[in-house]
Amino acid sequence: MLKISHVSKTFNKGTVNEKKALTDIRLHLEKGDFVTIIGGNGAGKSTLMNMVAGVYPMDCGTIFLDGVNLSREPEYKRAALLGRVFQDPMMGTAASMQIEENLALAARRGRRRGLRWGVTREERARYHEELKRLGLGLEERMTAKVGLLSGGQRQALTLLMATLKEPKLLLLDEHTAALDPKTARKVLELTDEIVTGRHLTAMMVTHNMKDAIAIGNRLVMMSEGRIIYDVKGEEKKRLKVADLLAKFEEASAGAFANDRMLLS
Amino acid sequence: MSGMMLAIQGALGQGILWGIMGLGIYLTFRILDIADLSVDGTFALGGCTCAALMVRAGMDPYLAVLLSTAAGMAAGFVTGILYTKCEIPAILAGILTQLGLYSVNLRIMDKSNTPFLKVDTIFKQLVDGTGLSQSWVSLLAGCVVAFALVGVLYWFFGTELGSAIRATGTNENMARSQGMNTNTYKILGLALSNGMVALSGALVSQHQGYADVKQGMGAIVIGLASIIIGEVILGHKTNFAMKLVSVLVGSCIYRIIVAVVLQLGLSTDDLKLLTAVLVALALSAPVLLEKRRRAASYSEAGEEERHA
Numbered sequence A: 001m002l003k004i005s006h007v008s009k010t011f012n013k014g015t016v017n018e019k020k021a022l023t024d025i026r027l028h029l030e031k032g033d034f035v036t037i038i039g040g041n042g043a044g045k046s047t048l049m050n051m052v053a054g055v056y057p058m059d060c061g062t063i064f065l066d067g068v069n070l071s072r073e074p075e076y077k078r079a080a081l082l083g084r085v086f087q088d089p090m091m092g093t094a095a096s097m098q099i100e101e102n103l104a105l106a107a108r109r110g111r112r113r114g115l116r117w118g119v120t121r122e123e124r125a126r127y128h129e130e131l132k133r134l135g136l137g138l139e140e141r142m143t144a145k146v147g148l149l150s151g152g153q154r155q156a157l158t159l160l161m162a163t164l165k166e167p168k169l170l171l172l173d174e175h176t177a178a179l180d181p182k183t184a185r186k187v188l189e190l191t192d193e194i195v196t197g198r199h200l201t202a203m204m205v206t207h208n209m210k211d212a213i214a215i216g217n218r219l220v221m222m223s224e225g226r227i228i229y230d231v232k233g234e235e236k237k238r239l240k241v242a243d244l245l246a247k248f249e250e251a252s253a254g255a256f257a258n259d260r261m262l263l264s
Numbered sequence B: 001m002s003g004m005m006l007a008i009q010g011a012l013g014q015g016i017l018w019g020i021m022g023l024g025i026y027l028t029f030r031i032l033d034i035a036d037l038s039v040d041g042t043f044a045l046g047g048c049t050c051a052a053l054m055v056r057a058g059m060d061p062y063l064a065v066l067l068s069t070a071a072g073m074a075a076g077f078v079t080g081i082l083y084t085k086c087e088i089p090a091i092l093a094g095i096l097t098q099l100g101l102y103s104v105n106l107r108i109m110d111k112s113n114t115p116f117l118k119v120d121t122i123f124k125q126l127v128d129g130t131g132l133s134q135s136w137v138s139l140l141a142g143c144v145v146a147f148a149l150v151g152v153l154y155w156f157f158g159t160e161l162g163s164a165i166r167a168t169g170t171n172e173n174m175a176r177s178q179g180m181n182t183n184t185y186k187i188l189g190l191a192l193s194n195g196m197v198a199l200s201g202a203l204v205s206q207h208q209g210y211a212d213v214k215q216g217m218g219a220i221v222i223g224l225a226s227i228i229i230g231e232v233i234l235g236h237k238t239n240f241a242m243k244l245v246s247v248l249v250g251s252c253i254y255r256i257i258v259a260v261v262l263q264l265g266l267s268t269d270d271l272k273l274l275t276a277v278l279v280a281l282a283l284s285a286p287v288l289l290e291k292r293r294r295a296a297s298y299s300e301a302g303e304e305e306r307h308a
């Protein structure tokens, strides 16, 4: 489904701020794979997501999604195939527009936008049903401005918007990190329900190792711009948080050794 | 009628014609969240194109207004390209277009001022046709055009395309991640906005009887004044159609203020300063009032203590 091959990215190349964020990433996902991605701050998780979404151009390598070469497509064109939820609840919705308008914008992802009505009556009925399933009572407030919603409500709405038109790949970048524990739990459950229930292919970045193990069928660990660990199926299910911590130790020890080599 | 009443009636007619420019500025300033300074240039472009077409080429006044609007859209398109494709900051992109248009306008008219002599302006035709006074005609004709535009804008921003432009102005990141080509929508918005500004420029110059390369000076500030006065008077919490109408109301009130101070003996040379002060006051008043309110309501005692 998703084939990432030899993707590298260096920010601010040739300046003092040069930062190698991704090195020769290779990652293949099967249809229906639900991958959780973990790794320390600055490991390159968000950058990897942004490469797939086309937020910045990549330095080299290719990205194919469902047979389509995305490598040089602009962000708005790739969006036709992708669903995205961001860490910041403010980023995924238009605050000054109504809930139903936001949904209608999302429902038209990848379609030409013309002079037909922005929201039709049939759509409203559909959105009412979809919102009801979130269980947050938003179906009663469809004409309310999204800016009035709480962070958790906005994140749930963004998740619905990302999946309203079935994406080939769903990208979730720490989408529960800004929420209180209870709301985060709720949004995570919704995510699992939607992704597993509809057999979506998804990548989810999280800092919660328990969640990373419990959710999805595959786990990827990143460190310093590389994928250092990739497990799936039964092996993943058997993982313990302690195993992951050990892996982290191993990776950061390696990094430390590198630093020492540089210094000596 | 007293001099003051006549002045106010004239002000309303002017207010509505300039209000059309206010609608255009509202599109960029409030919907797209871009401060577009091309406006000073495109307002004059509208007038100059219209004058050149009518006086030099003998064109029908309605057709001339239409083509002037198209010229304004082209200018907005240029600003849009500079801003999006060339990534020049919006303010600077607008200033570049504005500066360039000064020369363009001089070229179009071949001089700095063109009176509408020996040609029938829309307003003259209407005065002759209806027998009403010039100020009534400009008020009525202005209202017809302005309210038709409000209707069209209300419809347009309810469509898929209009919604996409609104989303682009509200949250570009969201717009792109939902597959919208935000550059295209910004260019489109700037073109539509400047089209309306040039339309207003063409009507205003026909109304005042001449076009001048300097007629757009300070137009952006006058437009902002109209928007802000309208918001202060009719409030933020109205629906979209009322927000557009409030721009027209704001524009009329601005013209009445101008008419009154002119009657009181201020010279037209002082108007620019007056406008600048007015806009600065209107922009800062809500901020200052809020600060005062907060300072006044602060107390060292906790809430419960105070209420106990």
Ligand SMILES: Nc1ncnc2c1ncn2[C@@H]1O[C@H](COP(=O)(O)OP(=O)(O)OP(=O)(O)O)[C@@H](O)[C@H]1O
Pocket: A011, A012, A019, A020, A021, A039, A040, A041, A042, A043, A044, A045, A046, A047, A048
């Ligand atoms: N736009 C950018 N410009 C310059 N450097 C960047 C940019 N985005 C990311 N980086 C750098 O690339 C590296 C990887 O960043 P990235 O955001 O991908 O990390 P992450 O794994 O998502 O970390 P976190 O868990 O903190 O979100 C970091 O060193 C970061 O400073």
Ligand SMILES: [Mg+2]
Pocket: A045, A046, A047, A173
């Ligand atoms: Mg990150």
